[in-house]
Amino acid sequence: MTSRNISTYSNLPYWLSDSSFVQTINTTPRYALPTKADAVIVGGGFTGMSAAITLARAGLSVILLEGGRLGEGASSRNGGLLGPSFSKLGVDGLEKTYGRDKVHSTIKESLHAFNWLVDFIQQENIDCDLSLCGRFRGASHPSHYAGLVEQAEALLKVVDFPAIEVSKQDQHQEVGSEAYYGGMIYPKDGTLQPAKLLSGLSQIAQREGVFLAEHSMVRHVQKAGSRFTVKFDGGEINAAHVLIATNGYTGRSFRPLKRRLIPIRSAMVATEELPESVVREISPNLRGHGGTERLVAYYRPSPDGKRILFGGRAFGSGDQPQLYSRYLHDFMTRIFPQLSHVKLDYAWSGMIAYTFDHVPHIGQLDSMNYAMGYCGSGVGRANYFGYKAAQQILNLEEGKTSFDELPFKGRPLYYGKPWFLPAIMKWHDFADRRGW
Ligand SMILES: Cc1cc2nc3c(=O)[nH]c(=O)nc-3n(C[C@H](O)[C@H](O)[C@H](O)COP(=O)(O)OP(=O)(O)OC[C@H]3O[C@@H](n4cnc5c(N)ncnc54)[C@H](O)[C@@H]3O)c2cc1C
Structure with missing residues (x-):
């Protein structure tokens, strides 16, 4: 690998450079926002947008405040x-x-969340390159294969989630790598273009009459009587309900939530355009992919089948593309030595939120609703939790979820700055390199 290969990328997420879609959302300038609403949503990602659509469709007046740009x-x-x-x-x-019993009900609901989003995208006709292509998960160490089989058998007893075993001998039909020791296909999984999904959701929200405001960072929420005063950069709004949908970006304005979340930076790179034969060699069936490492890496072909998009953890504090692009390039070429001379065109990162019990949470804190903590797997769950959080605001029986009674706990003396993460990451990296 030459350093040239990884130093000429754009720091823009590859998805936003996709010329096949143009974002056409008319947001409302802050000064033109109403000062009163039934519901204010804080955060313009999947959770917030999905909740906004559900509330607006139920007849509520909704304002969504996003601190930066939508998405x-x-x-x-x-x-x-x-x-x-x-x-x-x-x-x-x-x-x-x-x-x-509790485990089984959350597993069933997780599958339901996935099916719900697929149905929603199809019913709403959202153009987001949804492909139900399945996923191949490779065993990164010989001892991991048995664990994959055991896990698949256990799941099948609870939900209709089939998995297909692939031996080391046959794995070249699924992945162009010798780095795995067999693996498992999950035929139901899929891939999509997330920025297109967000854009499609924003358009629906706008059609339903939601006010979408960008650069409107919420600084403070106060309850007075039965209503809230939401102070944001640009004004304040009086609202009956507030939903916090800020996940990995939850800041000091929401300290009680922040101290229950572990924010982690996650990063991705996109290769330069590759010949179709190379992409097909890496992913013969154009599926999603991952391994069984502790510091997990995931990858997939781009929707046009011309690039490999490769993601994993980011090291260092803040957004340091020079660090994580090197780490991800090294990781990628450990799995696919044939990509060692391939140049990266894009490298970007974003924040995810882990929780101390490794499950997402939904509910109310200080009378405000929240849905967050997707632990790095939020495409399906954030959309579903946003929908459910809205139903809970509407006080609907169907808003109940099996996650409701799981207590959302922090840790003593933890205030939202995960000082312990670098040591944990180093330990996992060390263990992965030894196949533990
Ligand atoms: C690099 C990367 C790769 C990932 N890959 C996958 C994957 O392949 N599959 C998968 O299932 N999941 C993946 N995830 C996780 C998934 O993207 C998230 O779980 C999901 O998008 C969370 O959606 P959200 O709406 O809750 O939060 P976000 O999309 O993060 O939105 C929160 C928003 O809140 C805004 N905000 C914060 N504070 C305020 C405030 N005070 N006022 C106003 N606005 C505020 C932020 O600006 C932000 O836009 C990945 C995440 C990253 C970063």
Whole structure:
């Protein structure tokens, strides 16, 4: 690898450079916003947009306040890998604390969330390159293969989520790499273009009469009687309901939530355009991909089939593309040595939010509604949780979820700055390199 390969990229998410779609949202200037609304949504990503649509369709007046541009957060920056996201750590942890029934109900609902989003996209005719192409997960160490099989068998007892075993011998039919020791196909998973999805949701929200305001950072929310005063850069709004949909970008204005979340920077790179034969060699069936590493990497072909998009953790503080592009390029070429001379055209990052119990949370805190903590798997879940949070605001019976009673806990002396992360990342990196 020459340093030239990784130093000439754009820092813009690849998705926003996709010339096949132009963002055509007419946002409302801050000075023109109403000063009173039924509901204010804080955050213009999947969670906020999905909630805004649901509330507006129920007849509420809704204002969505976004601190930057719409989709500025993770929702226009992610890998677009779509699946039910059964986190092993979440499942194991929940089972220990709440027992098997609780685990089963959250697993069932996770699959329901995934199906719900696929149906929603299709019913609303949102052009976001949705492809139900399946996902291949490679065993990154010989001992991991048995775990994949065991996990798939356990899941199949609870939900209709089939998985197909692929031996090391046959894996070249799924992935052009010798780095795996067999793996598993999840045929139901999919991929999409996240910025197009966000754009499609924004257009629906606008059609439904939601006021969408950009550069309107919320600084303070105060409850007086039965209503809230929402102070933001540019004014204040009096609202009956407030939904906090800020996930990995939750800041000091919402300290009680911030101290329950672990913000982590996640990064992606996109290669230069490659010959079709190379993309097909990497991903013969143009699926989503990942491995079983602790510091997980995920990758997929771009929707036009011309590039490989590769994502993983970002090291260092702040957005440091020179650090994470090198790390991701190294990671990519460890799996695919044939890409070592390939140049990167894009490198970007965004914030995700982990929780201490590895499951997302939805509910009310200080009388405000919230939905967040998707632990890096939020394409399906954020959209669904936004929808459910809106139903909870509407006080609808169907708004209940199996996640409602899971207590959203922080840790003593933790205030939202995860000082312990660099050490944990280093440890996982060390363990991965030894296949532990
Ligand atoms: C690089 C990367 C790759 C990922 N890949 C995948 C993937 O392949 N599959 C998957 O399922 N998930 C993936 N994720 C996770 C997924 O993108 C997120 O879980 C999901 O987008 C969260 O949506 P959200 O609407 O809750 O939050 P966000 O989209 O992050 O939106 C929160 C918004 O709140 C705004 N905000 C914050 N504070 C304020 C305030 N005070 N006032 C006003 N606005 C505020 C922010 O500006 C931001 O726009 C990835 C994330 C990243 C960063």
